[in-house]
Amino acid sequence: MPDWTWEYEGYDPDAERLRESLCTLGNGYFATRGAAPECAADSVHYPATFAAGCYNRLTSEVAGRLVENEDMVNLPNWLSLRFRTGVDGDPASWLTPRTATLIDHRLSLDLRSGTLERHVRYEDAEGRRTLVRQLRLVHMAHPHLAALRTEFTAENWSGDLDVEAAIDGAVTNAGVARYRQLNGDHLTHVHTGSAAADTVWLRCRTSTSDIRIGMAARTTVDGPLTQTSDHHSDRRAAQLLHLPLLQGDTTTVDKTVALHTSRDPAISDPLRAAVDRVGRAPGFDALLSSHRTAWRQLWRGAALDVAGDAGRILRLHLFHVLQTLSPHTADLDVGVPARGLHGEAYRGHVFWDELFVLPYLNLHFPEVSRALLRYRHRRLEQACIAARDIGRTGALYPWQSGSDGREETQQLHLNPHSGRWLPDHSRLQHHVGSAVAYNVWQYCEASGDTEFLHTKGAEMLLQIARFWASSAAYDESLGRYRIRGVVGPDEYHDAYPDAKEPGLDDNAYTNVTAAWVLTRALDVLRALPEPRRRELFERTVLDKGELDRWEDISRKLRVPFHAGVISQFDGYGDLAELNWDAYKARYGDIRRLDRILEAEGDTVNRYQASKQADVLMLGYLFSPGELRELFRRLGHDLDEQTWSRTVNYYLQRTSHGSTLSGLVHGWVLARVRRAGAWKFCREALEGDIADLQGGTTGEGIHLGAMAGTLDLVQRGLTGLETRAGALWLDPVPLPELSEYSFALRYRGHWGVRLRMRPGQLEVGVPPSDRSPITIELPDRAVSVEPGESCRLTLRDH
Ligand code: BGC
Numbered sequence: 001m002p003d004w005t006w007e008y009e010g011y012d013p014d015a016e017r018l019r020e021s022l023c024t025l026g027n028g029y030f031a032t033r034g035a036a037p038e039c040a041a042d043s044v045h046y047p048a049t050f051a052a053g054c055y056n057r058l059t060s061e062v063a064g065r066l067v068e069n070e071d072m073v074n075l076p077n078w079l080s081l082r083f084r085t086g087v088d089g090d091p092a093s094w095l096t097p098r099t100a101t102l103i104d105h106r107l108s109l110d111l112r113s114g115t116l117e118r119h120v121r122y123e124d125a126e127g128r129r130t131l132v133r134q135l136r137l138v139h140m141a142h143p144h145l146a147a148l149r150t151e152f153t154a155e156n157w158s159g160d161l162d163v164e165a166a167i168d169g170a171v172t173n174a175g176v177a178r179y180r181q182l183n184g185d186h187l188t189h190v191h192t193g194s195a196a197a198d199t200v201w202l203r204c205r206t207s208t209s210d211i212r213i214g215m216a217a218r219t220t221v222d223g224p225l226t227q228t229s230d231h232h233s234d235r236r237a238a239q240l241l242h243l244p245l246l247q248g249d250t251t252t253v254d255k256t257v258a259l260h261t262s263r264d265p266a267i268s269d270p271l272r273a274a275v276d277r278v279g280r281a282p283g284f285d286a287l288l289s290s291h292r293t294a295w296r297q298l299w300r301g302a303a304l305d306v307a308g309d310a311g312r313i314l315r316l317h318l319f320h321v322l323q324t325l326s327p328h329t330a331d332l333d334v335g336v337p338a339r340g341l342h343g344e345a346y347r348g349h350v351f352w353d354e355l356f357v358l359p360y361l362n363l364h365f366p367e368v369s370r371a372l373l374r375y376r377h378r379r380l381e382q383a384c385i386a387a388r389d390i391g392r393t394g395a396l397y398p399w400q401s402g403s404d405g406r407e408e409t410q411q412l413h414l415n416p417h418s419g420r421w422l423p424d425h426s427r428l429q430h431h432v433g434s435a436v437a438y439n440v441w442q443y444c445e446a447s448g449d450t451e452f453l454h455t456k457g458a459e460m461l462l463q464i465a466r467f468w469a470s471s472a473a474y475d476e477s478l479g480r481y482r483i484r485g486v487v488g489p490d491e492y493h494d495a496y497p498d499a500k501e502p503g504l505d506d507n508a509y510t511n512v513t514a515a516w517v518l519t520r521a522l523d524v525l526r527a528l529p530e531p532r533r534r535e536l537f538e539r540t541v542l543d544k545g546e547l548d549r550w551e552d553i554s555r556k557l558r559v560p561f562h563a564g565v566i567s568q569f570d571g572y573g574d575l576a577e578l579n580w581d582a583y584k585a586r587y588g589d590i591r592r593l594d595r596i597l598e599a600e601g602d603t604v605n606r607y608q609a610s611k612q613a614d615v616l617m618l619g620y621l622f623s624p625g626e627l628r629e630l631f632r633r634l635g636h637d638l639d640e641q642t643w644s645r646t647v648n649y650y651l652q653r654t655s656h657g658s659t660l661s662g663l664v665h666g667w668v669l670a671r672v673r674r675a676g677a678w679k680f681c682r683e684a685l686e687g688d689i690a691d692l693q694g695g696t697t698g699e700g701i702h703l704g705a706m707a708g709t710l711d712l713v714q715r716g717l718t719g720l721e722t723r724a725g726a727l728w729l730d731p732v733p734l735p736e737l738s739e740y741s742f743a744l745r746y747r748g749h750w751g752v753r754l755r756m757r758p759g760q761l762e763v764g765v766p767p768s769d770r771s772p773i774t775i776e777l778p779d780r781a782v783s784v785e786p787g788e789s790c791r792l793t794l795r796d797h
Pocket of ligand 1 (some may be wrong): 338339346351352353489491611612657658660704
């Protein structure tokens, strides 16, 4: 069914990396890019496999400085499978798009089954045509297994075909051009061997994190086979097969692979576990069938029906979200990697992007959200150390997080336009802590998991609130608390023009979310059962005086205004206006205005020009009512006109240099029922499939934007909030996306169905012995019993 498949016809070297990212297969534990098995990494192809949370740290010298970076490691390439028609031992005779003629090439990604099919016809120098059909999977039920079936048909010849099925350990992290001057050699102690007549293995370690990796590959043939032999080299475990092909006949080669690392529970050693697992794995057909069943179950839990092209794209986004964060993630100690497990951009690091991901997961796979929050909780101590290191108290979560939760943001970044390495101040985005707190709160509201809220959740909220309180300094002259020296979500601005020190003052997004965190932390502490409150107060040495201060700060944090709009930060309105038309005319695409201006010897810090939504993020996180209440608490009347003026103001001053920006703008405009919303929603939908950020998707998908588009339908358009034990709905119309339905898991109700049509909303609650669900609309409340559904006519739609 075309709605469930993505096809790429023809071979296009320029598009290959993008297709590899979009055709990545994964299961939350590991993922493998949709690369051609017969090709090694080169300027066109980048086969790569990443296991969630598998990082390694290396030192490199750039611009005369030693810098340390932690990367998600590119693991040995299990996919490798080469073939040649002439048995002449010449390495150049392996058939690849470089060495032979590619007559046909088609990739077909089947989202329903989680498989990638490849259809290739090669012609060699002697005119021998060989049809190669491949089907691969990364198993969704058995997270350590993957499989590749290859069918060879000699179309116009008979003779020997050499096939080499290998595990290639001679891989490095080399997928991102900007990082190539950095050390990417992460694997060491590579050993290869054979475990049985049909099984080869490779084991290795990451050089500094000392993660041991074991891979085993079993290769079997259905068809005539004259000989097999093992050809191991230092870094490559290979099995060579000679297949006597008869014209028109098809021979099938199945390669089944197991991957374990020393991070896995319940194993003795990774190599042994991989060899055992591959030895016990059933044949390809059985694996395919159990894999399909697992995907069927996943799709049931995440049902989302949106008509037309948008629906097709949303399904692809959902597919990649589920491949990165699957039910298997619930067993892992991992965070939300900004670029999925699909590429090396941002080194597999964890940013604030979970803010765009967890709200979606909360209502489908709450156990996955909980695990992702536990990743943060395990690193709470590290965050407290980071706060102490800069003279504060509480928890300062890192802007970029990896293995142990220390700050992983690079010290220098390369501007490819100017070739200069520049200091990176994005670590001043302390607002990431508010994202963690927001997710704790949202998760607990959606799932009703008070056990988490009262234990780990409360600990995180408390320490994040404490950090904000210790960051806020009272300014007598203003009668307000100020948080100074930070960077907001718009990371173009990292300093005042000509300032010696980086950082900005009174970032509105930072301050309003900080006020929200302080208020929520107070709420949670009040609601704790007495013994637990006491325990927490004792353990964290919290007292009434500190809480009084939180209360005061939460009401008096400064939110700057200028020209009748909320200022992104103090002084934003004094910056120069950019001549947007002139820059667009000169450069065309000006999304990365920061790089353009730096290469011109200027700096974006001088201009009222933002990379992405910053103030407007407030309209993404909070419903209009909640936002108004937050501002009221801070002593401001945020009426509709002020918000609408603010939206307009930043709309004209944003270059959308992040995929998150289109999403937030689309969401915010839709919520204020403004024309123009669809253009941004469309941009968010097309961000990766059309590679709108100029070549970045080939380095990994943009997971936050992908999940955000799902949430745009789920919460943005419906106005869905989970609060005070009810489902609050306040749908807004978006004519281009007006009919949709989806299923939710809400507080123990599995498969709550919401169906939206213009002017009408239907809610169905599946039969169970649970309590009814209260639906709160702006003008009425209804209660829906399990086993019942109700149709609600929407006023003012
Ligand atoms: C955005 C950040 C985001 C990061 C990782 C950057 O380009 O500006 O907001 O967290 O990408 O996705």
